[in-house]
Amino acid sequence: MKRIVVLRLGHRLFRDQRMTTHVALTARALGAEGVLFISGDKTVEQSLRDARKRWGGEFYVRGGVNWRDEIRKWKDAGGKVCHLTMYGINLPDVIDEIKGTKNLMVIVGAEKVPAEVYDLVDWNVAIGQQPHSEVAALAIFLDRLQEGEELKRSFKRGLKIIPKRKGKCVKRG
């Protein structure tokens, strides 16, 4: 895998702001290079800028994008696109097909995703066939895709946590 970008669809101000922030933090922590979302809301960008300042790395956030344009540009540049939805092919049955992809855009929706998205993408992938959470779906997907390697990587600059059985230990990086 060379590059992973997350495109978050839907985002009603206030109602979805925290979920979008969690999507972005999850993407950052689990190996994506950045997140795109369609709302122009600045709160999510601010939260992620704070996280990057404190915890390091180069993660970017771009709000106010047009999703059709972003998907088109990504595909035109030779990238593949995967949409996480409970209606898709179950993850264990499709992950091996996806693993070879060099540049992957991962789309996660909020409640209603336009039917067009299902047709535009290379894969519609279910993380189990039950309703749960776009954050949960993204997390398991990224973990399986990278075979757990994403949990071992470290970020340039920023605070470092020293793992402990009890209590907390944080060091300057």
Place this chain on the structure above:
Amino acid sequence: MKRIVVLRLGHRLFRDQRMTTHVALTARALGAEGVLFISGDKTVEQSLRDARKRWGGEFYVRGGVNWRDEIRKWKDAGGKVCHLTMYGINLPDVIDEIKGTKNLMVIVGAEKVPAEVYDLVDWNVAIGQQPHSEVAALAIFLDRLQEGEELKRSFKRGLKIIPKRKGKCVKRG
């Protein structure tokens, strides 16, 4: 694994309601038998009751619990307790120890978790050493714990999704 229960700490009305609902839906979809949370807020219970009615299974939700009492009762009955926190031992280094557990309570916090929790539990486990989301942490933890089996199980009654490469297909169970 015989039983998995999720205890959700923290829950400020409104601000955390949707996150708590996502925690509960994720727990349900990924093999937990129920979720406990400390707020008395009825919205989360209602959402999960709706999900169960529509999608089947026996998942339960209990709000308004005292977390100290719940941890104590669980341990007194011979169960083990695991707390997900970015300060803990990284998942790949501890999951094999946890897998043998028969009855496991999984604690996920919101922002601030009382220091006492770190001492009371059997394991503090990090899903990577970066900040992200309790929903993401819970999802990856449950997936690794059950080695993906949770994505293949079906629920009694309720709608069934037939996995598709494009579009949606839902059947009555």
